[in-house]
Structures are given as structure tokens and as C-alpha cells.
Amino acid sequence: MAQISLTFPDGNARSYEAGITAAEVAADISTSLAKKAISATVNDRHWDLQWPIAEDAAIAIHTMKDDDQALELIRHDLAHIMARAVQEIWPDVKVTIGPVIEKGWYYDFDRDEPFTPEDLGEIEKKMKEIINRRDPVTTDVWERERAVKYYEANNEPYKVELVGMIPEDQPIRMYWHGHWQDLCRGPHLQHTGQVPADAFKLMKVAGAYWRGDSDRPMLQRIYGVAFKTRQELKDYLTFLEEAEKRDHRRLGREMELFHFQEEAPGMVFWHPNGWTIYREMQDYMRRKLTRAGYREINTPQVVDRKLWEASGHWDKYRENMYITEIDEEHANEKRINALKPMNCPCHVQIFNQGIKSYRDLPLRLAEFGSCHRYEAHGALHGLMRVRGFTQDDAHIFCTEDQIEEECGRFIQLLSDVYRDAGFSSFDIKLSTRPEVRIGSDEVWDKAEKALEKAILSVRNDYEVDPGEGAFYGPKLDFKLTDAIGREWQCGTFQADFMLPERLDASYIGMDGEKHRPVMLHRAILGSFERFIGILIENYAGKLPFWLAPRQVVVASIVSDADPFVEEVTERLIAAGLRAEADTRNEKINYKVREHSVGKVPVILAIGQKEVADRTVTLRRLGEKQTRVVPLDEVVAALTAEATPPDMAA
């Protein structure tokens, strides 16, 4: 037998016979390691203990102490255990696939009857039973034909299809958990008893298309979460409760920010409090854009289909466009209009007015563009996905040579905005040329390089998504991370070589000839609606002072203080603050509680002492201690605090 050399993490190497398994290597080291081992890493690949090692390699044996590997295996084995439990209870159910996902796994089943919440409890019980059986996990590689025949005989058509999808050069690997069998690339644990029986939970049932294709059958998906310990599971469930508490739909109601109703699904009714946040954000953006050299414009809501046909949107997105009908009586000619689903074609119309010179470029046209898209019912989700929304949209008309400079300026602007909104980090993704595209390779080279260079001028890390660019140009997507670690894609920067062509935009170059400009589509917030939703969730409703809809409530402790409360409130309002007086016949405890629940950042309480001294007692949201401050001082301090971040000295 040939000998191979395995190098351990500590740098030591040992010689073994080729074909030795990782389990045997572990056993060679110590019996306790053999028992504790869960998997190995062999030449950077996560390796099943049972797999033979054929050649020299770097090897590391994993135990439950290695979180990454442990969690992957636990979740992956649980997927199998769950599928097995389901088939033990309902032998007719057909199995499909069950991958590991963040925090857990899912498994898709084909079953006539959907699973009920009660079924989940039963499955969970069965799973624990299986874990306690401590069945060994075994694996083998089969001939393709044998696997197909096996699955055909067992009436598992999805598995037959999966076998067929495995590339010719890949092995068909089978796994057994006890008697139960599944097609799987592995790796897995040594036996089911290695899975913690008290650190997982089945979460929900949902429909999911076979292979994610809406033309294929709808399967029943069961989601589970799993951790190494019971405590981690508990912590995660607590986290979910916390996330639910910051749900913007709930806070939107509690803080009286907005509502939705049946007559206008997916359209926001902004209440005074919510609209205050919106306006504050919009004012802020307007200042930032103006300073960054943008000119603000405004374009029609209702536009003849001819323009959408010319832009190409009619062909592709007609299903999702709101079409207007005019009462015949009042129309001389039948015209079909659409509510604009996007602003770019209208912006080109403004560019096209008059003759543009290269001296006009780059021309940056910004619009808080109100758009309507008929989104699928199932897609709507609070402010995050709506049918009527306003983009912080702008189009930069420029030359190919100006792309890089404009991209760099944009990223700078975007960084400022995210920072001011309270997001400390964001990721950038560069999507490059797809197979089907327009424009010469030369132009693509230039554009992709320009975007890349622009990113590198501000930071050194970004992700590349090859082939995921739009057919009309490469793009950047910007994802920010919120306070509880969730990612939201907000900003975008897209180079477009097509629309100027389709809508015949041109400028006169230095050479006196006509040229096509490049159009850069860009947004920072995405839509105001969604961004405000993200802000609400990020801050759990406790918005920074400059954005808080109600910044200060001045509350009387005794009714004798009411006149001074009114005076203080007027002073604050005169200073530009959003202040309200609360002189209701209620105790101060009650008022403090109510305004705390309402997320008012500052409460100023006024009783007899304050009236006598012309002071206020200041209490900040979430803090217990109070502070007595002279009136003049509090007005000055709060006014300074209310200054938006871009205006602060």
C-alpha cells in the first residue's frame, strides 16, 4: 500500500496508508478523540470521518468545540433526521431536498395534505426518539444507474431527478441514518446520538416550489432551527421575540406613524408623526444632493404608453404597471397611459430638451420620484415592499470617461448618508457583464474598471457577482447592516448604455459631432418608505433626536404649572423643536409611561418648584435619572441636539 503524509494543525506530520479514513486517524491519536470527533477538514474541505484520504494532505479533526463545523453537521443531520421522522410517520410522503440554512435547516416534502402545527410537534417527538436510538451514520458511493433504479423502485421521483442533475464527474453519494437512506453529498456526524436532542425546534411550515421554479409543483417545507446547546436555542428564540418587538408595522401603529387599509393595498397613509420623519429625511437628502451638485426636477405621474414602449418597459413590465383609463365621454382620442413605475424615461425627456454640449456633462438630475408598481399580493410587506413609493432617484448623464469620477463621488455621498442615518457599516457588491448584453466589450471593460476603481478609492473590500449585471450595464449594490445584524440592500449605482440609445439622448462633443451619453442610475435610500421602515426597526422606534417625530413633551405635574408648561412649549416650538404640552389631568407617572411607550426622546416635567425657579426637570427616554435645567439652557441644548447631522458644526 502507498503511504501518504498527513499534516496536523500543529505542523506535525504522520505517515499513513493511503485510503485511511479520518476516523481511523482520530483513533490513532487517541480513543477519546475518536469518540468525540465529528468530522475533519482535509485540504480545506469539510470531510466526513468515513471518507478515505487518498493522498498527502493537511488534516484537522473536529469536535463539538469547533462551532462552524459542529453547527453545520448538527443542522444537516437534523434535516435527515426530520425527513426520516416524517417518513416513519407518513410513509407515503416523498422526500426532496433539505439544506442547511442560517440558524438551522429546512426540508421540502411532497405530500397531499399540508403539515399542521400539531404535526410539527409529533415530528419533533419522533426526531428526539430517533436521536436517542443513536443509529450509526454510514455512507457509500453508488453507480448512477443503481441509484436511479433504487429511487424508482422506492417511488421517490424527486430523488431520481436529483441523481440526474449530478454532474457526470461527481460521485453519487448515499447516506444512511440507521435504515433510513438519503442521497447526500455529506459530510455527516458519526451517529444520530451526536445531535443535541434539546437544542432544536421546528419553526414553521410553508409552501415552496420544487427547485424554486414557480412552474413546478408546490412542496411543503418545514423549517427548523438548531444550536449546540439548549441555552443557545433559548437565546435565539428570545432574539426572535426582540425582533418582533421592533417590527416597523407594529411600531408604526404604536407610534402613530402610518397605516394601511384595504382600499389601497400596498399604499401608505402617512400620519403626522410618520410624515414628519419622511419630511425630515427628504429635507436632509435635498440638502445633501444640492451640495453634491445635483439639480432637482419633477416629472409627470401619468405618461403615455408610447414613452414606455420606447423605453422598453412596456414589453417587459406591463403586467406590473398601473394603466389608466379615461372615461370615453371626456376623451377625444383613446389614449392609454401608465402611472410611472420608474423615473428614468422622464429624466431623459428633460435631458433631451434643447441641445446639450459636452460642457453640460456630467448633468446630475435628481427627483424624489413617486412611482407605482403593481407588486404581487404575496410580495407586500409593510413599508418594506409597497406599491406606491418614492425613490431618492437621480440620473447622471456623462461620458464614459466620467463614470469613475461620478461613481467615486456617489460612494462618498452614500457613505455620508448611511453614517448620518446611524449605520456604521455597509457592503458593496459589483455585478459584472452578463452573457446576454448590449454594448461593446470595450465599453464594458471601461465601465467595470471604472466602478472597481471607484470602490477601491474608498475601501478595499467588495464582493463580485460575475454575470449578474443588467444587460445594459454593470452595477453596484449597497447593503447596510442594522443594529441586530440584518442586511438591507438600499443603494444602487448602475451604468446604462441602452436607454440613451433607445430614447435618443445625445450631446455635442468637443469634436462637434453628436455622441451618446452614458446614463448612471443611482439611489441611496432606495425608497423613502422602505428606508424609514429600516430606520424604525434599526432603532426599535427610538429614532435619533433630529428624526424623532415628537422630540419633546412638556408635562405638568400639577395643574398650577400649566401656564408655565405652555410657555416652555411655545419657546421650544419657536426654536424649531417639535414639542407638545401635556397638561392633561393625569399623574406624572402616567404621562411618563405613555410618552416612554410612544418613544418620545425627552420629557420635561414641570411642577411647583420648576415654576418658581423657571427650570424644567429633564428625563431622557430609557433613562431613570432626571436633571433640573434652567429654561434657557434647555432650549439652547435641545436646539443644538436637534440639528441634523449634515448641518451640525
Next chain:
RNA sequence: GCCGCAGUAGCUCAGUGGUAGAGCGCACCCUUGGUAAGGGUGAGGUCGGGAGUUCAAUCCUCCCCUGCGGCACCA
């Protein structure tokens, strides 16, 4: 759009084949109380919409609408 679940007072939710209830909120009264709910009284509902079954439907059946969790989609 697809799968599943849900829709009862402003909110959160209970309930029944014989047209409804709680807590909070709201209004009024008492209370002037010092930092997260003082007390009393009262008003408030075509039980999401339509059709059907039934002597009788908020409850059972069907269709539609909206919402929720996923999936698909997101110019």
C-alpha cells in the same frame, strides 16, 4: 401569482347554530398626584364582503377581498 393560516370594539384577544364579551384606549366625573398605568361611571360592534345550507348563520359550505408566514417576483 403559488402553498398554508387568519380576519370579532381604535388596539390585543376570548366566545357561541338562537345577532356578543374582557383588558387597554376613548368620553365624563372625582382626584393636584414628583418620573413607566390613582379611582368611578359611560359610550362604542351589519362579528372583512357576497352567495348558499338552515325555522334561524358571527359560527357550517363556496367565492371574493385584505392581512400574516414562506415560495416565486422586485425595471
